[in-house]
Amino acid sequence: MRIPRRLLSVLRGEGPFLIAAHIDPDGDAIGSSLALSAALEAAGKKTFLYSRDPLPKYFAFLPGRKKFTARLREIVEEDPVLVLLDCNSPERAGIEGRRFRKAVVIDHHETAKEFGDVRWVDHTAAATGILVYRLVKALGGRITPEIATNLYTAISVDTGTFRYSNTSADVLRVSAELVDAGAEPNRIADHLYETWEYKRFRLLVAALNTIEVRDGVAVIHITKKMFRDTGTSAEDTEYFSNYPRMIGSIRIAVLLRELEQRGWKASLRSKGAVNVARIAERFGGGGHRNAAGFKTTSDLKTIKDTLFQAGRRSRR
Amino acid sequence: MRIPRRLLSVLRGEGPFLIAAHIDPDGDAIGSSLALSAALEAAGKKTFLYSRDPLPKYFAFLPGRKKFTARLREIVEEDPVLVLLDCNSPERAGIEGRRFRKAVVIDHHETAKEFGDVRWVDHTAAATGILVYRLVKALGGRITPEIATNLYTAISVDTGTFRYSNTSADVLRVSAELVDAGAEPNRIADHLYETWEYKRFRLLVAALNTIEVRDGVAVIHITKKMFRDTGTSAEDTEYFSNYPRMIGSIRIAVLLRELEQRGWKASLRSKGAVNVARIAERFGGGGHRNAAGFKTTSDLKTIKDTLFQAGRRSRR
Numbered sequence: 001m002r003i004p005r006r007l008l009s010v011l012r013g014e015g016p017f018l019i020a021a022h023i024d025p026d027g028d029a030i031g032s033s034l035a036l037s038a039a040l041e042a043a044g045k046k047t048f049l050y051s052r053d054p055l056p057k058y059f060a061f062l063p064g065r066k067k068f069t070a071r072l073r074e075i076v077e078e079d080p081v082l083v084l085l086d087c088n089s090p091e092r093a094g095i096e097g098r099r100f101r102k103a104v105v106i107d108h109h110e111t112a113k114e115f116g117d118v119r120w121v122d123h124t125a126a127a128t129g130i131l132v133y134r135l136v137k138a139l140g141g142r143i144t145p146e147i148a149t150n151l152y153t154a155i156s157v158d159t160g161t162f163r164y165s166n167t168s169a170d171v172l173r174v175s176a177e178l179v180d181a182g183a184e185p186n187r188i189a190d191h192l193y194e195t196w197e198y199k200r201f202r203l204l205v206a207a208l209n210t211i212e213v214r215d216g217v218a219v220i221h222i223t224k225k226m227f228r229d230t231g232t233s234a235e236d237t238e239y240f241s242n243y244p245r246m247i248g249s250i251r252i253a254v255l256l257r258e259l260e261q262r263g264w265k266a267s268l269r270s271k272g273a274v275n276v277a278r279i280a281e282r283f284g285g286g287g288h289r290n291a292a293g294f295k296t297t298s299d300l301k302t303i304k305d306t307l308f309q310a311g312r313r314s315r316r
Numbered sequence: 317m318r319i320p321r322r323l324l325s326v327l328r329g330e331g332p333f334l335i336a337a338h339i340d341p342d343g344d345a346i347g348s349s350l351a352l353s354a355a356l357e358a359a360g361k362k363t364f365l366y367s368r369d370p371l372p373k374y375f376a377f378l379p380g381r382k383k384f385t386a387r388l389r390e391i392v393e394e395d396p397v398l399v400l401l402d403c404n405s406p407e408r409a410g411i412e413g414r415r416f417r418k419a420v421v422i423d424h425h426e427t428a429k430e431f432g433d434v435r436w437v438d439h440t441a442a443a444t445g446i447l448v449y450r451l452v453k454a455l456g457g458r459i460t461p462e463i464a465t466n467l468y469t470a471i472s473v474d475t476g477t478f479r480y481s482n483t484s485a486d487v488l489r490v491s492a493e494l495v496d497a498g499a500e501p502n503r504i505a506d507h508l509y510e511t512w513e514y515k516r517f518r519l520l521v522a523a524l525n526t527i528e529v530r531d532g533v534a535v536i537h538i539t540k541k542m543f544r545d546t547g548t549s550a551e552d553t554e555y556f557s558n559y560p561r562m563i564g565s566i567r568i569a570v571l572l573r574e575l576e577q578r579g580w581k582a583s584l585r586s587k588g589a590v591n592v593a594r595i596a597e598r599f600g601g602g603g604h605r606n607a608a609g610f611k612t613t614s615d616l617k618t619i620k621d622t623l624f625q626a627g628r629r630s631r632r
Contacts, residue, residue: 163509176486179488
């Protein structure tokens with residue numbers, strides 16, 4: 001958790017700073033980036049915020065979000081210091097092939113990458129937002145309501161609003177200080193969890209209707225027709241694979257989504273000790289112990305049978 | 317938030333203590349009662365735990381839960397001091413018509429009742445669990461892992477695990493201390509949210525299939541046949557009315573449940589400024605601004621039309 005001294009001196013040094021979130025940015029990447037940008041600007045530095053991909057619409061409430069741009073060229077011309085947030089290689093941020101006079105990495109993902117002149121990678125941190133909180137304090141900055149809202153959102157997203165196993169006393173204590181500084185827990189939770197479009201809700205219900213449960217495995221699926229009927233797309237399915245986890249007997253929850261071209265994409269989530277990465281590997285995919293995925297051109301029945309079989313085996 | 321001195325002296329005085337939760341006990345009532353009992357017993361006092369109704373099964377993980385009994389007579393014969401927790405009248409605990417040598421009330425509900433020799437009713441507290449936490453500390457007791465788990469659960473249930481508007485910096489700080497003392501956020505959240513029976517999940521999906529959305533109002537309903545088909549009962553519908561709230565455009569979410577005899581029971585939940593108690597009153601029911609209910613013998617179509625009409629009116 002110790003902040004590298006060189007990190008502080010780089011951030012106290014000459015800007016501008018290009019703060020880059022990873023591709024397909026999540027709440028931790030976006031909130032951490034906005035918070036660091038606000039803190040550096042309050043200290044008189046110039047910052048740019050880069051996201052290759054558009055921000056998901058449910059983060060539209062985050063203060064400062066309009067500072068994000070996907071245009072890199074003009075920024076690079078200003079010779080900025082690169083700050084990678086919530087990722088640790090230029091490829092993950094979608095900015096490979098550029099040269100920067102200095103590059104900084106602030107991340108909490110486990111990694112073998114060695115990119116960056118200064119690296120602060122702490123995989124014991126629940127969120128990059130926690131690291132940025134420490135950083136802003138160490139830089140002597142004030143936690144403004146804008147910074148507090150962004151960091152509280154970052155932490156909320158990466159801890160499932162204090163439900164995942166990375167929720168520590170420290171996480172709760174930092175969050176308490178962010179509330180003191182102006183973050184509003186109820187407003188943020190409403191934005192994160194209660195702003196679904198009706199069509200997305202209808203897609204969820206359609207998916208839940210397909211549920212099949214066997215041997216501790218729950219599988220739901222979404223066909224191309226279901227997307228068409230509800231006017232939704234793949235990005236609307238985020239977090240869907242969490243729903244079957246509500247069932248106590250389920251150890252593996254799977255969402256199968258029919259691909260535009262051919263075949264299916266599977267998202268696997270497990271509870272407890274079951275390692276879904278190993279199941280995904282059998283299909284040529286991969287991931288983490290509790291969250292993994294794969295793509296396959298097998299038919300629905302074959303995929304499901306294989307998953308149920310994996311469930312039986314994982315029980316032993 | 318100031319603890320009455322007399323409360324401390326009664327609890328330091330002679331037992332035994334009869335700690336009573338309210339009827340249909342929730343996580344705050346159960347967790348607070350178990351925590352206070354453990355703390356008093358650690359101080360050498362004898363305690364009894366009373367709940368008229370059985371504990372909901374998803375609280376079966378709470379340490380000490382087997383101390384709860386529904387048999388009152390044997391306890392009363394020991395001439396205990398009554399401690400009402402998370403409620404403020406003997407009626408709410410289902411123990412009316414008994415006399416006690418002393419009665420104590422510890423609660424956070426707003427109330428006009430004046431029962432009790434010593435009352436600590438603080439409606440600014442997010443949960444009775446917060447009050448019991450202060451109390452145990454003031455009594456000089458150690459927060460054991462057992463007490464921590466019970467109080468963290470109490471606070472989780474009453475704040476929607478830190479999502480409702482009563483989630484303050486103080487709530488997060490107390491929760492952090494409970495984690496330090498042995499409460500496990502992830503394990504508790506799993507018990508609260510991921511232990512559904514499959515039949516209950518199927519009932520939820522069946523209910524969500526009935527959704528009708530109009531004028532900011534979402535209505536779902538459950539018929540007697542749906543209960544029969546899934547082998548479920550009314551107690552399985554708890555929290556169902558929260559699901560339609562996920563939809564951003566919804567300001568009023570309603571669950572209609574067909575009654576065994578005749579008619580329907582409605583549970584209304586609102587977001588923001590909409591007052592559903594006023595809508596419930598029109599049907600002879602009542603409740604709070606954001607959570608209310610009523611029973612009616614009207615038919616489904618009439619009820620829904622009236623609710624949509626109320627939605628249109630509340631928009632103005």
